Amino acid sequence: MTLQEFLAELELFASEANRCFQAAGDLTALEAARIEFLGARSGRLKQLQKSLGQLPSVDRPQAGQRFHQVRREVESAFQAAQERLADRQKTVRSAEVFDPTIPGVRPVVGHLHPITQTIDQLKEIMGRLGFSLADGPEVEDEWHNFEALNIPPDHPARDPLDNFYLAAASRLAGGAGPSMLLRSQTSTVQIRVMERQKPPVRIIAVGRVYRPDTPDQTHSPMFHQIEGLLVDRRVTMADLKSVLRMLGMSYFHGEVHIRFRPSFFPFTEPSVEIDMNWQGRWIEMGGAGMVDPNVLRAVGYDPEEVSGFAFGLGIERLCMRQHGIDDIREFYRNDVRFLRQF
Numbered sequence: 001m002t003l004q005e006f007l008a009e010l011e012l013f014a015s016e017a018n019r020c021f022q023a024a025g026d027l028t029a030l031e032a033a034r035i036e037f038l039g040a041r042s043g044r045l046k047q048l049q050k051s052l053g054q055l056p057s058v059d060r061p062q063a064g065q066r067f068h069q070v071r072r073e074v075e076s077a078f079q080a081a082q083e084r085l086a087d088r089q090k091t092v093r094s095a096e097v098f099d100p101t102i103p104g105v106r107p108v109v110g111h112l113h114p115i116t117q118t119i120d121q122l123k124e125i126m127g128r129l130g131f132s133l134a135d136g137p138e139v140e141d142e143w144h145n146f147e148a149l150n151i152p153p154d155h156p157a158r159d160p161l162d163n164f165y166l167a168a169a170s171r172l173a174g175g176a177g178p179s180m181l182l183r184s185q186t187s188t189v190q191i192r193v194m195e196r197q198k199p200p201v202r203i204i205a206v207g208r209v210y211r212p213d214t215p216d217q218t219h220s221p222m223f224h225q226i227e228g229l230l231v232d233r234r235v236t237m238a239d240l241k242s243v244l245r246m247l248g249m250s251y252f253h254g255e256v257h258i259r260f261r262p263s264f265f266p267f268t269e270p271s272v273e274i275d276m277n278w279q280g281r282w283i284e285m286g287g288a289g290m291v292d293p294n295v296l297r298a299v300g301y302d303p304e305e306v307s308g309f310a311f312g313l314g315i316e317r318l319c320m321r322q323h324g325i326d327d328i329r330e331f332y333r334n335d336v337r338f339l340r341q342f
């Protein structure tokens with residue numbers, strides 16, 4: 001082979017290799033081209049290298065120089081092709097992964113506890129009837145839990161066995177001074193509000209109350225009450241019954257009837273038990289009555305000027321009746337298989 005022939009072969013090799021590398025449509029085709037042109041054992045470059053060795057020694061420096069130039073060019077053409085294809089494959093793959101038209105995977109979010117849902121609904125309904133939300137502590141003194149509610153010291157409701165008295169909290173509040181207890185009813189908030197505020201009063205209070213009852217299907221030592229209090233001029237039991245009926249109908253989404261049965265609470269006179277009838281069944285929901293004049297006097301109101309009604313309903317009872325739940329203990333077990341249903 002002459003020098004001229006060798007150089008011509010070299011140019012042909014370069015142009016064909018470049019063309020093939022550029023034309024390769026994917027990495028597999030490119031690899032085939034690489035083996036053909038640059039393959040270490042029998043690639044065309046390797047053949048040219050052998051031919052180079054057979055050239056007359058005078059021609060070798062010139063041929064060798066060109067040979068090395070061409071090798072560098074072709075190798076970098078191969079690298080450029082490789083990068084181009086790798087880039088394209090990357091964009092193809094990421095386009096597959098991010099398809100904005102596929103619906104996303106919803107994260108698992110929980111929801112409010114059924115008791116909280118009921119509380120929210122009751123607040124909303126009573127808010128529409130003009131009742132604002134009042135609050136009081138769960139650790140109470142005897143004045144708000146008993147005394148101001150017309151429950152004298154010798155009343156059986158104050159029996160230590162019927163209440164959670166708190167020795168430590170009582171000591172903090174002044175040693176031999178007032179005893180503290182976990183409130184046994186939300187009626188405490190009636191007093192707290194009336195002590196602060198002049199009539200008219202139109203509030204609800206929602207929260208936990210505590211009584212040392214042995215847990216069973218219908219009892220729990222902790223449960224929730226909603227308390228309502230309305231004090232104004234010429235308030236009557238007809239107002240009480242209307243408000244309770246509207247509350248019941250809004251909560252149960254249907255016809256609800258209210259029945260009053262005579263009862264006794266030290267802080268209301270007269271006092272009644274409230275039964276609600278929804279879908280043909282009567283259920284006792286709580287107690288109510290006209291605020292006792294002694295209570296009005298205890299907070300500095302004039303019973304000749306104003307009158308009022310108060311009621312207290314069991315929130316668990318409302319929620320159980322609404323959903324057909326038959327065991328109050330389910331609310332506090334926190335088994336998601338139960339909770340998930342509401």
Ligand code: PHE
Pocket residue numbers: 184185186187227265268286287288289310311312313
């Ligand atoms: N506090 C009473 C109870 O827990 C219910 C009640 C509230 C009764 C308001 C009359 C007026 O049983």
